Amino acid sequence: MVVSIKDAELRRIIQIMKERGESLTSYREGFLKRRITNRLRKNRVSDAEEYIRLLRRSSTEVKALKEELSINVTEFFRDPPVWAAILPVMCKLLEKKNSIQIWSAGTASGEEAYSLAITAVKALKRIEGGFNPAALRRFSILGTDISQNDLREAENGIYPEIRIRNLSMSDRRYFFIEKEPGWYQIRDEIKRRVIFRRDDLSRSRATKKMDLILCRNVMIYLSREMIEEIWKNIRNLTTSGAYVVVGRSETMIPQEREYFDVIDPLNRIYRRT
Ligand SMILES: C[S@@+](CC[C@H](N)C(=O)[O-])C[C@H]1O[C@@H](n2cnc3c(N)ncnc32)[C@H](O)[C@@H]1O
Known part of the structure; x- marks a missing residue:
């Protein structure tokens, strides 16, 4: 019934x-x-x-x-075309700055935050023409969510194969260890670049300025007032040249248009003016 x-x-x-x-x-x-x-x-x-x-x-x-x-459907590299567009954004940021701060807001069980770390490694390889492990210090990722249960999973960093289905075989080998058949653990060197913390976006305690913020597939469930609050917060945590990415069925609210340029309308990528 x-x-x-x-x-x-x-x-x-x-x-x-x-x-x-x-x-x-x-x-x-x-x-x-x-x-x-x-x-x-x-x-x-x-x-x-x-x-x-x-x-x-x-x-x-x-x-x-x-x-x-707290709906928490997610996976590594959710919406692959968006991630293909995030890679050049990450390259631009790393070319401009020696170290960058990235925030995955509403990260759920961590797949988005770790996808950002993997993308940062790929960006470093591309701009430096190879990979030097010391370069890992050039980025830090903060993953936050309201759900403590999800964050526990994020901290464990162990995922069933279905959640990494968007990764090539070589990326799976490079970034994960197969713990047992069908279960993959993100490698320690990558894990160390990501910090998880509980944070409610309606009264966020985040204060650090960010170079790239992903807040994807979170706002679709939230009220208008809350969305306005989140955008205000995003604006306060970014300075000129920082990028923001929201979900493919989300969009920037009209009040924010003067603060952000639309860089990629399809993939919902914005840049702070
Ligand atoms: C559908 S998941 C999106 C995960 C990831 N961003 C992605 O796109 O794959 C939405 C996440 O938003 C989180 N969330 C919902 N309301 C929130 C709030 N007020 N503050 C922080 N996180 C929230 C949920 O707990 C959930 O993990």
Whole structure:
């Protein structure tokens, strides 16, 4: 049976979550209702009233609902054409600066952050005409997400084969160790260039200026106010010449047009003016 969540029920759920210290105001309503319905199904609860009672008495359910809201579908080099366009961007940055700072905001289980590290190695090889391990110090990557569970996976850096399906065989051998059949661990030298930290984009604590920010497939689930907040934050964390990449079904909001040039409209790459 498909249960639909009424507006009044949604408001009560938002209120209960708020009392438990979890703000849901940053999500779109339709998205919230769909995710809450998933929790009803998983708990085999057939009406919203019963779910509200469950939420009131169970802190485990409060956590589970919060996790349910953090959609975390991802993989290495998700949307390969975008990554083909990120490589020359990375080369430009590394040609201009001795060391660059990169942020994967909403990194989920780390695939995006590690893809950035792999791309940085490729960019270094291209501009230096070979690879010197000392050059790894020329980039640092910060991966952040709201989901602690995802970040634990990111820190482990071990992935099933399906998540690295976009990598060639030679890249798999170069950047990973096959731990056991079908499971790949990112190599330590690459892993050391990436730091993971919990950060909620609605009240982000990031302060360091960034040369490249990826915030992909995060904003599609969020409310208008939250998207505006994130863009403001991105603007504050970038200076002229820095690049920003969002998801292929996301776009820059009109208020930001004066601060960013559109470099690649298809792949959603922008540069700070
Ligand atoms: C679909 S994944 C995208 C992962 C990766 N960026 C990609 O494009 O493959 C969306 C991620 O955004 C995170 N997220 C959602 N709301 C967030 C918030 N307020 N602050 C930080 N991360 C958030 C989720 O936990 C989830 O891991």
